Amino acid sequence: MTLIAFVGSVFSPYYAWVRRRGAADPENHCALNVALxxxxxxxxxxxxxGRGAIMREPASLGLGPSSLAWNGRELTIEISEVSVPWPLPLRGRVRVVPTALNEIAFTLDAEGRHRWQPIAPCCRVSVDFDHPDLRWRGDGYFDINHGDAPLERDFQSWQWSRAATRSGAVISYDTIARDGADTSLALHVDPAGRLESITPLTEAPLRKTLWRVARSARADADAPVRVVNTLEDAPFYARSHLAARLHGEDVAVMHESLSLDRFQMPIVQAMLPFRMPRW
Structure with a gap:
């Protein structure tokens, strides 16, 4: 399961269309993305x-009938959405309980316009859905990306991954900027929230998706990386479940590949409203 709350939805075709005409209000383009x-x-x-359906407070965010609230110990997401392309109900509650919180943010570009903060790299998650009928408890992850410019203006692509390990979690973040500069972040995080920068592991190319989105992952050099399942296969984005070996430990990896060159193509922008309706 993946949940993303957007204020100024970076992948919104409506937001992109308004920005082309001048200044745009990010609070008029918000969404809760739910993927099961x-x-x-x-x-x-x-x-x-739009803005009329948004309620923002220091510890809560309302997005139409859905909401997110932080009580100092856990994040609760109340979900009431309708799926696409088949209009089925998505209703339930998700609780995210961090083992510790991280206050360190990392800049992803030379100008400092884009920032990433792994708020709770290690946490416990409980999922209780009425529609569909689902119950689940397990490992989770919670982060935030925020910036002062459209992603496609400053980046060509990126690869991101996170794997739970016996000692916490390992996160890799590789970006290619518009100027061609490559940036690689690699972190080990323990359950107490202590972050340690580590040397990036060997880059392993993966097979392209059906939409021909390029993928690569970081892993030990002496072990292959296997695509267990491609969870999301879109014209500019892929989310994948991988099996890899990191620092000698066999792990399950959540991985994403983003092509912003693809995202800004007119044909891709024309396809997006079918997956991202606006109410």
Whole structure:
């Protein structure tokens, strides 16, 4: 399961169209993206909502009928959405309980316009859905990206991954900027929230997706990386479940590949409203 709350939805075609005409209000382009994967239920929702449907407070965010709230110990997400392309209900509650919080943010570009903060790289998650009928408890991850410019203006692409390990988690973040500069971040995080910068592991090329999005992952040089399942296969984005070996430990990896060259193509922008309706 993946949840993303957007204020100024970076992948919104409506937001992009407004920006082309001048200044745009990010709070007029918000969404809660819900993606469920599995044999019992595979659903997707990402309905964009305008300023009139948004409520922002220091510890809460309302997005139409859905909401997120932080009480100092855990994040609770109340979900009430409708999936696409088949209009099925998505209703339930997700609780994210960090083992510790991280206050360090990392800049992803030379100008400092884009920042990433792994708020809770290690956390416990509980999922209780009424529609579909799902219950789940397990390992989770919570981060934030924010910036002062459109992603496609400053980046060509990126590869990101996170793997739970016996000692915490390992995160890799590789970006290629518009000026051609490569940036690689590699972190080890323990359950107490202590971050340690580590040397990036060997880059392993992966097979392209059906949409021909390029993928690569970081892993030990002496062990192959296997694509277990491509969870999301879009014209400019892929989310994948990998099996890899990191620092001698066999792990399951959540991985994403983003092509911003693809994202800004006119034909891709014309396709997006079918996956991202606006109410």
């Amino acid at each position: 994967y599995g044999a019992r239920a595979r659903r997707w929702a990402m309905t964009e909502r």
